[in-house]
Amino acid sequence: MAGHDAWRTQIASDVIRDGLGVELLNAAGDVVAEVFRCDADHTVLFHSYVTAIPLYAVDLLLARAKERLDPFEDGQPLSVDVRNG
Template identity: 45%
Template sequence: MIEILGQSYGVTVGSDIQRDGMYLEVEDNAKVALAEVFYSDRDNSMTFTGYRADLPLPLVEWLIAHAKERLTPASGNGG
């Protein structure tokens, strides 16, 4: 759980076997997904998907920064 601009958001980190990668997702209090950053193990790319048009910029910035830290393989770990 994170709080940005007085609003709480749930955070999920997971693995997606079908897409062959990992994701970091934020959701609102009703457990509705708001945005996701996906890291592909196939081509080492990252993509952002927003599921709402009016996401607060600080939330998007937090999600992208943390996805880079959590999803990208650390150097020296074979990635």
């Protein structure tokens, strides 16, 4: 597995799914996971595209998602739906 410095995140808008995501990239630049905020139905979902991701990389992804995806497009805070959904 790659070291701590090998992991990075990027923001991705998705018009088809009507939302915004934070993607986790490995050292090769491949998207290996994402946290996606759907503005249509007020959901926030985690998707993994590989079978193994180090916990510190998942922690990085979740921290960035909490920073960058709040609030929903209509202004409602994520925390309301994350706690209740």
